[in-house]
Amino acid sequence: MYSLHKLLWDIRKDPDLAERYLADPDPILDSYGIAGGDRAAMRGLDFKSMHERGFNPYLIYFCAIQLKVDRADYYAQIRGEKN
Amino acid sequence: MAETTGRIVGAFTASHSPGITAWPERAEPAKREAVESAFTEVRRRIDELAPDAIVAVSVEHFTNFHLGNLPAFAVATSDSYLGPVTEEMGEFLNVAQRQYPGHSALGRHVYEFALQSDFDPALVEGGLEFDENFCVPFKHLDPESKHPLVPIIVNGVNPPWPTVSRCHDFGRMIRRAVEAQTAAQRVVVVATGGLSHWVGLPESGKVNEEFDRDFIARFESADESRLLDYTAEEIDAAGNGAHEIRTWLVAAGAVQVPFDVLAYEPVPEWLTGTAVAAARL
Numbered sequence: 001m002y003s004l005h006k007l008l009w010d011i012r013k014d015p016d017l018a019e020r021y022l023a024d025p026d027p028i029l030d031s032y033g034i035a036g037g038d039r040a041a042m043r044g045l046d047f048k049s050m051h052e053r054g055f056n057p058y059l060i061y062f063c064a065i066q067l068k069v070d071r072a073d074y075y076a077q078i079r080g081e082k083n
Numbered sequence: 084m085a086e087t088t089g090r091i092v093g094a095f096t097a098s099h100s101p102g103i104t105a106w107p108e109r110a111e112p113a114k115r116e117a118v119e120s121a122f123t124e125v126r127r128r129i130d131e132l133a134p135d136a137i138v139a140v141s142v143e144h145f146t147n148f149h150l151g152n153l154p155a156f157a158v159a160t161s162d163s164y165l166g167p168v169t170e171e172m173g174e175f176l177n178v179a180q181r182q183y184p185g186h187s188a189l190g191r192h193v194y195e196f197a198l199q200s201d202f203d204p205a206l207v208e209g210g211l212e213f214d215e216n217f218c219v220p221f222k223h224l225d226p227e228s229k230h231p232l233v234p235i236i237v238n239g240v241n242p243p244w245p246t247v248s249r250c251h252d253f254g255r256m257i258r259r260a261v262e263a264q265t266a267a268q269r270v271v272v273v274a275t276g277g278l279s280h281w282v283g284l285p286e287s288g289k290v291n292e293e294f295d296r297d298f299i300a301r302f303e304s305a306d307e308s309r310l311l312d313y314t315a316e317e318i319d320a321a322g323n324g325a326h327e328i329r330t331w332l333v334a335a336g337a338v339q340v341p342f343d344v345l346a347y348e349p350v351p352e353w354l355t356g357t358a359v360a361a362a363r364l
């Protein structure tokens with residue numbers, strides 16, 4: 001969980017990392033050692049799944065904002081109203 | 084003239100929802116007016132008190148600290164602080180990016196006094212940057228950023244949090260610290276956060292008005308047995324953001340008098356129960 005939270009925080013703090021993540025997430029997920037269900041949730045930017053897997057909600061939300069997800073869309077997704 | 088020791092001449096608490104500055108127009112006009120009038124009144128009182136420094140207590144939202152190093156309490160001792168942290172956040176919050184002045188002598192003293200008082204806050208000598216924690220309320224309370232700040236950060240964003248009684252004790256320690264120095268004679272405490280809200284969660288936009296009004300009643304009473312009678316689970320019922328009421332408890336500990344809540348409005352459009360209060364000093 002720490003590696004994942006570190007990635008979410010790094011994306012919040014580093015616009016260049018955010019851009020690279022949007023362009024090609026796999027090398028970045030590899031470098032943070034994120035695998036399995038966490039990787040699937042993060043790779044798909046499946047915020048509802050990330051929440052259900054216990055990721056810190058502040059970090060999910062801030063990471064989403066940095067990845068240019070609209071706030072209303074974020075909340076619609078985490079409520080399961082929109083995929 | 085002989086120097087006298089400092090004292091706390093005022094204490095105020097307020098919510099710091101981004102909506103207060105970023106989209107005030109979305110609130111019902113009467114609610115917006117009530118909140119903004121209360122902020123204006125507090126600004127007038129602070130100016131009248133002519134503080135040498137403001138001890139500014141809030142949480143921070145993973146802007147500086149992260150899960151590799153998350154202090155329960157931190158005391159900042161710099162002479163300036165950047166806020167909002169990025170230009171983008173400045174645009175989002177509708178707050179112009181600036182350097183907020185810091186009162187480093189008082190900050191250093193509070194940190195040292197904390198250690199001597201068996202508290203162990205993190206020391207932040209520089210680099211602390213502000214998010215909505217201070218930028219939103221201080222846009223209303225000190226728009227020219229003329230009052231030097233001693234920022235104190237309380238973990239209200241990630242469990243486990245410091246207990247409510249520990250937060251209150253930390254506030255009591257701050258008062259003793261202020262009274263044990265001469266660098267800042269007139270000190271105001273401003274604590275920001277809460278009330279009920281959910282951040283990043285499906286419930287976001289809900290307000291737990293029952294929790295908020297009960298908290299306000301306890302806060303106004305200054306009855307410490309009631310004010311400190313909260314478990315983390317009870318606070319959780321008002322959202323992950325409600326844990327920011329710890330900052331209000333620091334302020335309560337610093338003055339130990341009743342507060343008057345100048346405004347309380349449940350504002351789903353701002354995603355918070357929004358309140359502004361002043362200690363009856």
